[in-house]
Amino acid sequence: MGAKQMEQEAPALVLPYVEKMEKKLSFASKRFKKICVFCGSSSGKKGVFSDEALNLGRELVDRKIDLVYGGGSIGLMGQVAHTVKSGGGHVVGVIPKALIGPELTGSTVGDLIAVSDMHQRKAEMARQSDAFIALPGGYGTLEELVEVITWNQLGIHKKPVGLLNVDGFYDTLLTFFDKQMEEEFFDNSARSIVVSAPTASELLDKLEAYAATPAYAGPKLCWEMERPCAIGYTTTPIAGLGQ
Template sequence: MKRISVFCGSSSGASQMYTDDAKRLGTQLAKEGNTLVYGGSKVGLMGTVANAALQAGGEVIGVIPRMLMEREIAHTGLTDLIIVNTMHERKAKMEELSDGFIALPGGPGTMEEFFEVYTWAQLGEHKKPIGMLNSHHYYDKLLSFFDHMIEQQFLRSEYHSMIIVETDPHQLIEKFRQYEPPILTKWINREQT
């Protein structure tokens, strides 16, 4: 039905709950007929979400830069593994292939991927849904920081509401289906709106 990019850690993190939720998300994406697009690794949450989708009969497309083939340990059992030259190409290819984006727990790389597609959405570069699977309250502090950005007038509330946050993969995917992007007015003079 759709291709969904998942950004997540090449580590499994400190809690088994992160692994469990990555499995649940991969399984749910496949069960609902979605193709998983992700960073192409077989380790950490990246490998977990891919393996779960494959085991549930889903298609999985990995996108990995040549320089990370050994470091991130490329997954060779995917439906398709696309090898690119740079991290920039990886993100561009994942955005091009995908109809939506979900962040599982991860580190700076996950955050960087998430914030890039989120910024592109704010600028009107795409109108695709963006979500977080808030596994084990992983994103609670980041979500509080978004509220702080709004209070300090560095983020408008309508842009914060673009991020779909759920703890259940099925509910997250369902909200992706219902997503209506806001009318973007980011660069219009506020006195005119």
């Protein structure tokens, strides 16, 4: 190929790549600065769980969304946290003091906020975040997920809640939510609090588009005394902890 021919063909090859990169670099989340991710401290049985945890981390980096998570560096939580941190995103781990230690959770990735107990942990994670995502996980993941859904229903917050339904992991839970609505334990407005998708990219798109339904007309409840307009407890980050 001669120099002249290369000069003529180069723009056709380079331009799509440049346009793709410019689009990627300019795509910052319009709604979210920080998202809280609930997930297992185990990686689970299937490799697809780890794959999608890594994809979620990359999507957060691409959309310039920082991560709030439960601290530690093992399992799916560690995979998401390391991916965001290595991609240049800010990571905040919130963990009860009793769980700090490599034998339980590994090393915290990013900044660390140490709290007294699990109740404060959930409140602080919620206060720090603009939305919530649950990856596959165990009892702890499920408990954290259902609590933030309930807080939304009660008007404590109006932040969207997403299920990353990897390989149908949450199919039975979503069916159970439908059964609860069918039996009139809540209505469609409460059921619509939760959005789900099989991939990180699709779920984040849905969360960006989510519009809160005025499902609850009661008081805007709050657990705090010192900061009545926000969720959480008064906490102090511990300088020097976290990596």
